[in-house]
Amino acid sequence: SKPVVAVVGRPNVGKSTLFNALAGEMISIVKDTPGVTRDRIYADVSWLDKEFTLIDTGGIEPESGDVILSQMREQAQIAIDTADVILFLTDVRQGLVDADFKVADMLRRSQKPVVLAVNKVDNFEKFMPDVYEFYNLGIGEPKPISAAGKQGLGDLLDCVADHF
Ligand code: GDP
Ligand code: MG
Numbered sequence: 001s002k003p004v005v006a007v008v009g010r011p012n013v014g015k016s017t018l019f020n021a022l023a024g025e026m027i028s029i030v031k032d033t034p035g036v037t038r039d040r041i042y043a044d045v046s047w048l049d050k051e052f053t054l055i056d057t058g059g060i061e062p063e064s065g066d067v068i069l070s071q072m073r074e075q076a077q078i079a080i081d082t083a084d085v086i087l088f089l090t091d092v093r094q095g096l097v098d099a100d101f102k103v104a105d106m107l108r109r110s111q112k113p114v115v116l117a118v119n120k121v122d123n124f125e126k127f128m129p130d131v132y133e134f135y136n137l138g139i140g141e142p143k144p145i146s147a148a149g150k151q152g153l154g155d156l157l158d159c160v161a162d163h164f
Contacts, residue, residue, distance in 0.1 A: 003050075003164045006055045008058075018117075019056040022054055042055055085112070091118070095133070114139050115159045116134060116142045117144075118134050119146065124152075131144045143156050
């Protein structure tokens with residue numbers, strides 16, 4: 001069967017937007033504010049000669065507070081248990097928060113391949129200094145993308161597919 005790639009990340013970082021951009025159709029609900037959403041969470045994606053199944057682990061999201069961290073841990077655990085590659089999505093505009101470090105620790109300990117993407121880099125020149133901050137997560141090179149602008153997605157998929 002096809003390799004599984006799971007997208008993990010805090011509410012509102014752009015998981016559903018990325019999922020839709022990669023799946024090429026509007027099948028995951030994009031919300032302007034974090035909230036409880038039940039998205040369709042699986043899509044088959046083709047990239048060059050590779051095919052994989054993409055999972056948006058953010059299909060059910062909490063409103064706020066400590067619940068976000070426990071929900072992220074749950075998402076990360078699902079990803080660790082089911083995925084061949086984990087795509088950890090962060091947001092250059094929200095910046096790094098404690099929950100990101102905790103999830104990064106979990107992912108690092110799992111020894112699963114992790115690709116770190118930094119979303120909402122709508123202007124690569126302007127935001128690159130901020131993108132470098134994400135090296136501090138200790139899970140490798142942060143890849144700048146704009147899911148909404150469909151920028152950087154090819155390079156990101158190359159990194160993902162390198163692990164198949
Ligand atoms: P999720 O909660 O992680 O699934 O995030 P969503 O995909 O629902 O997106 C949350 C918000 O971020 C929405 O308002 C999106 O339009 C916005 N967003 C997503 N990707 C980008 C991007 O590349 N650039 C900008 N500026 N906004 C984005
Ligand atoms: Mg979502």
